[in-house]
Amino acid sequence: MPSSHSIKKILENIGEGFFSKKKIPTANQFEISENDPSDVIFAKNLNNSGGKFFYCKNEKKIKTTLDKLLSHLKISHLYCIDEKIQKKLHDLNISFESSNEDECQGVITSCEHIIADQGKVLLSSKQIKNKKPSNFPNELIIISYTSQIVLRINDAMRAITKKYSKKTPSNITTIGNGMKNLNVIIIEDFKS
Numbered sequence: 001m002p003s004s005h006s007i008k009k010i011l012e013n014i015g016e017g018f019f020s021k022k023k024i025p026t027a028n029q030f031e032i033s034e035n036d037p038s039d040v041i042f043a044k045n046l047n048n049s050g051g052k053f054f055y056c057k058n059e060k061k062i063k064t065t066l067d068k069l070l071s072h073l074k075i076s077h078l079y080c081i082d083e084k085i086q087k088k089l090h091d092l093n094i095s096f097e098s099s100n101e102d103e104c105q106g107v108i109t110s111c112e113h114i115i116a117d118q119g120k121v122l123l124s125s126k127q128i129k130n131k132k133p134s135n136f137p138n139e140l141i142i143i144s145y146t147s148q149i150v151l152r153i154n155d156a157m158r159a160i161t162k163k164y165s166k167k168t169p170s171n172i173t174t175i176g177n178g179m180k181n182l183n184v185i186i187i188e189d190f191k192s
Contacts (some may be wrong), residue, residue: 001166003165007191011067027074030043030047030048030065031044032045036140038144038149038150038151039116039149039186041116041117041151042053042114042115042116042119042149042184042186043095043160043186044072044119044186045117045118045119046110046119046129046176046182047179048119049119049176049177049178049182050177050178050181051119051176051177051181051182051183051184052069052181052182052183052184053187054069054183054184054185054186054187054188055104055186055188056185057187057188058187058188059187061187062080062088062092062187063092063094063174063186064183066094066185067094068140069108069183069185073105073106073139073181073183074105074111075104075105075106075139076105076152077097077103077104077105077106078096078097078104078105078106078107078108078144079096079097079098079100079101079104079107079108079136079137080094080097080098080104080107080108080109080143081098081109081128081131082094082108082109082110082127082128083127084110085109085110085143086098087110088143090097091107092150094127096108099162101131101135101136102139104137105137105140106137106138106139106140106141106169107136107137107140107141108141108142108143109123109128109140109141109142109143110127110142110143110144111123111127111144111148111154112124112126112148112156112159112172113148113149113150113159113168114144114148114150114184114186115150115151115152115153115156115158115174116148116149116151116152117151117152118152118153118174118176119155119173119176120174120175120176121142121144121176121178121182121184122153122156122160122172122173122174123171123172123173123174123175124160124169124171124172124173125169125170125172126168126169127170128171129171130170130171131171133179133180134179136180136192138181139181139183140180140181140183141183141185142177142182142183142184142185143185144185144186144187145186145187145188145189146185146186146187146188146189148188149186152168153174160172163164164176165173
């Protein structure tokens with residue numbers, strides 16, 4: 001099994017090429033090996049489907065990564081209804097709209113879980129209220145933590161049941177690249 005340092009290097013390298021002037025890797029370039037941990041499996045699956053994966057080793061790197069991503073995607077009007085992310089954007093001094101998603105070029109939100117073996121994210125009403133992701137602008141930016149990565153959808157559903165034992169959120173859905181242009185920023189949070 002690769003060391004924790006080599007795993008972080010792999011994760012950093014997967015997203016690095018996106019902003020460089022070098023040729024962007026083609027789909028299916030990242031082969032999944034048998035001892036890859038869940039975070040590396042997700043990064044490879046997402047990139048192989050055409051999505052974009054970015055790794056931040058700490059909270060301080062979010063602003064730089066997000067600024068570069070918004071600039072590259074030419075997003076000047078960002079839509080956000082996720083209150084947790086609204087606070088983060090406010091702290092980072094990044095402007096957003098909380099209404100009129102039709103006038104925005106991209107959506108930013110957190111998620112319930114990252115599903116490694118599918119390269120998808122699991123959303124619920126906690127992030128997107130009663131909105132349908134199909135009605136969102138095409139560029140979807142997800143901010144998540146390494147502790148939210150699970151291997152399979154069953155693991156995500158069990159975790160939701162445990163987390164919301166009193167009242168499970170509604171509007172639970174998975175979304176992958178192809179449904180929207182999926183851009184996922186994963187922040188290291190050192191939780192298991």
